[in-house]
Amino acid sequence: MTGKEEISSKYDDYSLKEVPKDSRYGFFNVFLVFSSVYGAIAVIWAGGALGYGLTFSQAIIAVLSGTVVLGILGSLTAAVGAYSGLSTYVMWRHPLGRWGGKIAGLLLITITTGIGWYAVETWLFGIVMSEIFPNNPFFSVGVAAIWGGILMTIMTYVGYRMLSFLSYFTIPFHIWLIAIGIAIVLALKGGFHTVMAAVPTSHMSLLDGISATIGLYSAGTIISPDISRFAKSAKDAGYAWFAHIIFLYPFLILGGVAIVLATGSYLITNAMLELGMGVGVLLIIVFGQFIINTDNLYSGSLSLVNLIPMRREIASVINGVIGTAIAAYVGFSAGSSITPFENFISLLGDFLPAMGGIVLADFYIVKKYVNKIQDPHKRYEFVPNNKYYNINIAGILALALGSIIGYFVNAGIPAINSLVTGFLSYIIIYYIIKAMGKSPEILPFNYEGGILR
Structure with missing residues (x-):
């Protein structure tokens, strides 16, 4: 299709074209949105999962190692989004080709953000509700996942403006939440010595802990252009990502580790209740789940629009219905078991970083040194009368190799293996x-301007 077949609405959020300069925001806004949509309940839950299998000193090594990787990868990827002004999935048409980008985007929303991550977060919402209101059928895991998913889908309908609005409330809540939790642990459980001496209930290797730390955020890192395309400059985007990941991520995840280790509870929500943190604090967690899942569904809607031309808000409803159904199924079958969550973040860490490596290799190395495009603003731009391609063989092969290495090779850290393989290959x-x-x-086609289908 050509760019003349534009589908637009006031909620479209420039889903298939560059965000114009007059619709962009500065560092502070982008920082808050990043921090809100990625620094929510799943991070605290991941801390609980690490605390179930690692000592606190091991968790510190795993989290700081993963944070460095995520900080660098995310900053560079977010900068690409600001340079291009394009969503993740439209941007992928360069390193993967038009149809390669569509297929990769479909796989991403199916396995991760738009449906997979959304389903996981909606299921976690059901768990929190069941912990707050036990023995109430309306708040059982599966039922709460259904009505919670419906509310999250409605919020996603609005788009980036909703994410921006909610971000101003979410960050103080989460910082306050973990700070209070740590203070209670230190006061009631024997101080920091108790946390350091605590023995985890289960066992997790340090390398698995690092991979899980990276895996938890790898999807958010790769789709960071969905947010950073609204940044006024690449510098604002890169700094906003790095600041939020360095200052917020370790604090939230290690706070979850400390709370679980000190209480010995299997679930972070149970641990918080055991500490007497109360229903009000858990409701703050719920609020955080709403905004991070709004972003999951938002990103998934951009990918679906890239695959099949439609209004973005309609795409968000389609993804929301599917993801909510999956969350309800897991809720009714697995209940409050944390095993699906542990398996999911491990899977993300095995194969998703390959795509991040490919984008960085294409934008910063191939486009600059092989294709001789020195101006970063021109490397991923769509301009009239240019030729673009349906398939990029190098990108498809590199993605396959990176995913295979990340999933099947057990030596080293799977997430790093996947990233480096994708980048180099x-x-x-x-x-x-x-x-x-x-x-x-291969298979070039002409782009006539406007938006690209």
Whole structure:
């Protein structure tokens, strides 16, 4: 299709075109949105999962190691979003090709953000509700996941403006929540010595802990352009990501570790109740779940629009219905078991970083040094009368290799293996094909301007 077939509405949020300069925001707004949509309940839950299998000293090593990787990867990826002004999935048409980007986006929303992560967060919402109001059928895990998912879908309908509005309330709540939890642990459980001496209930290797730390945030890192495309500059976007990941992520996740280790509780929500933190504090967690799941569904809607032209808000409803159904099924079948969550974040850490490595390799290395495009604003721009390509062989092969290495190779850290393999293999394959006098991009088509389908 051509750019003349534009589908727009006041809630479309420039889903298939560059965000105009007059619709962009500065560092503080982007920082708050990043912190709100990615620094919510799942991070605290992940801390609980680490505290179930690692000592506190091991958790510190795992979290700080993962934070450094996520900070660097996310800053560079967020900067790409600001340079291009494009959503993650439209942007992927460069390193993967038009149809490669569509297929990868479909896989991402199916397994992770738009449906997978959304389903996990909606299921966690059901767990929190069941802990706050036990023995009440309306607040059972499966039922609460259904009505909670409906409310989250309605919020996503509005788009970035809703994320921006909610961000101003969410961050203080989460910082206050964990700060109070840690203070109570230190006061009632024997101080910091008790946390350091606590033995986890289960066992997790340090490498698995690092991979899980990266895996938890890998999806958010890769889709950061969905938010950073609204940044006024690449510097604002990169700094906003790095600031939120460095200052907020370790605090929230290690706070969850400390609380679980000190109480010995399997679930972070149970641990908070055991500490006497009360229903009001858990309701703050629920509020955080709403905003992070709004972002999950928002990103998924952008991917679905990239796959099948439709209004973005309609795409959010479709993803929301599917994700809510999955969350309800898990809620009715698994109840409050944390096993699905542990398995899910481990899976993310195994294969998602490969896509991040490919984007960085294409934008910062191939486009600059092989294709000789020095201006970063022009590397991922869509302009009239240019030729674009349906398939990028180098990107498809690199994604397959990175995913396979991340999933099947147990030596080292799977997330790092996946990232490095995707990054290096893309550069090598692209360069070899070019050196042979061929083009990695095949099946060109003309872009007539406006928006690209």
